[in-house]
Amino acid sequence: MATTSLSRRGFARLLGAGAAVAAMPSFPSLVLAKTAPAAAAARVVRLSANENPYGPSPEAVRAVAAAMQNAARYPDDAVDALVAQVAALHNVSPGEVLLGNGSSE
Numbered sequence: 001m002a003t004t005s006l007s008r009r010g011f012a013r014l015l016g017a018g019a020a021v022a023a024m025p026s027f028p029s030l031v032l033a034k035t036a037p038a039a040a041a042a043r044v045v046r047l048s049a050n051e052n053p054y055g056p057s058p059e060a061v062r063a064v065a066a067a068m069q070n071a072a073r074y075p076d077d078a079v080d081a082l083v084a085q086v087a088a089l090h091n092v093s094p095g096e097v098l099l100g101n102g103s104s105e
Contacts, residue, residue: 079099080094
């Protein structure tokens with residue numbers, strides 16, 4: 001029966017190698033960039049980064065393009081209409097609706 005022993009020095013080397021690999025999250029893409037043609041590397045989808053392999057839908061692209069027409073406007077112009085719609089949806093008065101940008105506002 002073979003026994004394996006791990007010295008403190010061997011354990012430290014193993015731990016250091018693991019830490020080095022963990023500190024390099026882009027290591028597979030670095031290796032791929034050196035070994036694969038550029039066209040193939042451009043098609044790589046990193047699912048661990050929540051990348052969509054299909055890209056945005058044409059409808060989403062149209063919606064973004066339409067929204068960009070109002071990107072220079074301050075959004076307060078539509079707040080009263082939004083408050084009225086939210087109040088009507090929840091059957092409360094507009095005075096009971098408070099809109100904000102997340103929990104810190």
